[in-house]
Amino acid sequence: MVTAKVWVLKKHFEGFPKTSDFDLKKIELPNLKDGGKWKLLLESVFLSVDPYMRPYSRRDMKEGDIMIGTQVARIIESKNSAFTVGAFVVARGGWRAHFISDGKDLQLLPSSWPESLPKSLALGTVGMPGLTAYFGLLEVCRMKPGETVLVNAAAGAVGSVVGQLAKIGGCKVVGCAGSDEKVAYLKKIGFDEAFNYKTVTSLDEALRKASPDGYDCFFDNVGGEFASIAVNQMKKYGRIAVCGAISQYNDSVPQKGSYVQVPMIFKELRMEGFIVTRWNNRREEGLKALLKWVMEGKVKYHEHVTEGFENMPAAFIGMLKGENLGKAIVKV
Numbered sequence: 001m002v003t004a005k006v007w008v009l010k011k012h013f014e015g016f017p018k019t020s021d022f023d024l025k026k027i028e029l030p031n032l033k034d035g036g037k038w039k040l041l042l043e044s045v046f047l048s049v050d051p052y053m054r055p056y057s058r059r060d061m062k063e064g065d066i067m068i069g070t071q072v073a074r075i076i077e078s079k080n081s082a083f084t085v086g087a088f089v090v091a092r093g094g095w096r097a098h099f100i101s102d103g104k105d106l107q108l109l110p111s112s113w114p115e116s117l118p119k120s121l122a123l124g125t126v127g128m129p130g131l132t133a134y135f136g137l138l139e140v141c142r143m144k145p146g147e148t149v150l151v152n153a154a155a156g157a158v159g160s161v162v163g164q165l166a167k168i169g170g171c172k173v174v175g176c177a178g179s180d181e182k183v184a185y186l187k188k189i190g191f192d193e194a195f196n197y198k199t200v201t202s203l204d205e206a207l208r209k210a211s212p213d214g215y216d217c218f219f220d221n222v223g224g225e226f227a228s229i230a231v232n233q234m235k236k237y238g239r240i241a242v243c244g245a246i247s248q249y250n251d252s253v254p255q256k257g258s259y260v261q262v263p264m265i266f267k268e269l270r271m272e273g274f275i276v277t278r279w280n281n282r283r284e285e286g287l288k289a290l291l292k293w294v295m296e297g298k299v300k301y302h303e304h305v306t307e308g309f310e311n312m313p314a315a316f317i318g319m320l321k322g323e324n325l326g327k328a329i330v331k332v
């Protein structure tokens with residue numbers, strides 16, 4: 001019998017999440033039995049903390065549920081020949097240090113995964129956030145060489161890949177982020193222009209200065225005031241990929257913003273929301289491309305690693321506050 005540590009949503013978040021909204025519990029896992037439903041025992045090695053957990057907790061969870069989430073986990077006992085002991089998988093096991101599985105929802109790390117690459121990248125650049133950048137740019141923004149792409153939350157898991165893929169695609173890239181350290185990182189990984197949205201005196205001016213001709217594509221991770229301003233600087237026939245709205249996830253009262261219809265009409269813009277799982281049938285294609293670019297050094301990565309399963313809530317809250325450069329990961 002294995003005792004598993006799990007994090008539970010004790011109280012639905014009101015406004016910004018607090019550590020007191022979570023409870024660390026211990027649960028007993030049943031032993032695997034021959035012919036039983038549960039075929040696999042796993043231990044989490046790296047866990048992901050992601051912005052979606054904030055809105056999805058309200059939509060999909062009730063108080064007392066184990067927090068939703070994904071991890072890179074190692075198989076430590078197996079009664080399923082498709083998964084050998086010691087193999088690594090990406091799992092949707094929630095915030096659990098150990099868990100059991102029937103194997104249906106597990107994805108083995110690609111067999112071509114190089115030893116030199118951290119397995120945690122399967123939660124970031126070569127995982128869900130990387131795929132979000134890939135499909136958002138190719139299928140929603142439909143970027144073309146020579147175009148100008150704007151991305152916010154640009155130094156994060158999704159944004160940093162968006163900028164680099166847009167450069168690979170022959171575009172000019174403008175990014176913004178919430179600290180000077182992040183801005184320096186964006187320049188280092190090839191962004192043409194980058195600014196700190198927290199310290200510029202006018203967002204409008206900063207956007208205009210970075211691209212006086214405006215933007216063909218806007219990959220929006222933030223929503224709110226930033227998006228309301230940026231929409232006015234789109235070029236005619238521009239495309240806006242509405243990926244996330246992190247500036248609004250913690251609002252108890254919905255923000256009132258300016259309205260987008262007039263620039264949408266006169267610039268004949270296309271604005272489309274999307275969820276990365278729409279392209280689940282092309283997951284392998286996306287992961288293969290991302291892994292190749294990482295191995296060629298064309299896509300750089302950075303991880304913000306928090307040590308210790310007991311620090312999951314702090315890592316999650318820190319990511320929402322912008323403490324992460326690159327993908328926020330917890331190492332058990």
Ligand SMILES: NC(=O)C1=CN([C@@H]2O[C@H](COP(=O)(O)OP(=O)(O)OC[C@H]3O[C@@H](n4cnc5c(N)ncnc54)[C@H](OP(=O)(O)O)[C@@H]3O)[C@@H](O)[C@H]2O)C=CC1
Pocket residue numbers: 050051052128129132153154155156157158159176177178179182221222242243244245246247248274275276277319320321322323324326327328
């Ligand atoms: N549609 C989809 O399928 C998916 C959507 N997403 C969305 O993409 C976005 C980025 O996710 P991800 O890359 O994982 O997270 P990040 O790694 O970018 O981390 C979140 C970042 O958001 C920024 N941020 C926080 N609050 C604000 C605010 N009020 N205004 C502006 N920026 C803020 C912070 O950076 P800074 O210091 O720059 O403020 C923080 O580091 C999120 O909105 C997420 O919900 C993610 C995955 C899939």
Ligand SMILES: CCCCCCC/C=C/C=O
Pocket residue numbers: 051052069070092128243244275276277
């Ligand atoms: C359990 C993995 C689900 C991933 C879907 C993420 C969609 C994100 C939307 C906004 O952040």
